[in-house]
Amino acid sequence: MNRKKKSWSELSxxxxxxxxxxxxxxxxLAVSAWADLAxxxxxxxxxxxxxxxxxxxxNFVGPIAYFRRGRIQSK
Incomplete structure (x- = not known):
């Protein structure tokens, strides 16, 4: 399977x-996560x-992982 990458102008x-x-x-997501982290x-x-x-x-995985696992929630 040899698919040629489409250029931006070829996309619908x-x-x-x-x-x-x-x-x-x-x-x-990324900007929100970085701002929260800072x-x-x-x-x-x-x-x-x-x-x-x-x-x-x-990508999407990093910010979601940070919001789910990176922050210690105060109780």
Whole structure:
């Protein structure tokens, strides 16, 4: 299976909208996670802040992992 990658101009209008929407959601998640991480003190982060900053950069998985596992919730 040898599929040629399509250029932006070869994509349909719908495909372009989906890509832009996915990029927007991923960007919002990442920026929100980095902002939250920057405001938290080290004691309320589960592990190294540097490690979590790098993990957040991983597509959708990173920010979601940070919000689920990286923050220590106060009770």
């Amino acid at each position: 209008s719908r495909q372009r909208r989906v890509i832009i929407a996915m990029f927007s959601v991923q960007s919002i 405001r938290r003190d080290r004691a309320s982060v589960n592990g190294s802040k540097t490690k979590w900053a790098a993990i957040i950069a991983i």
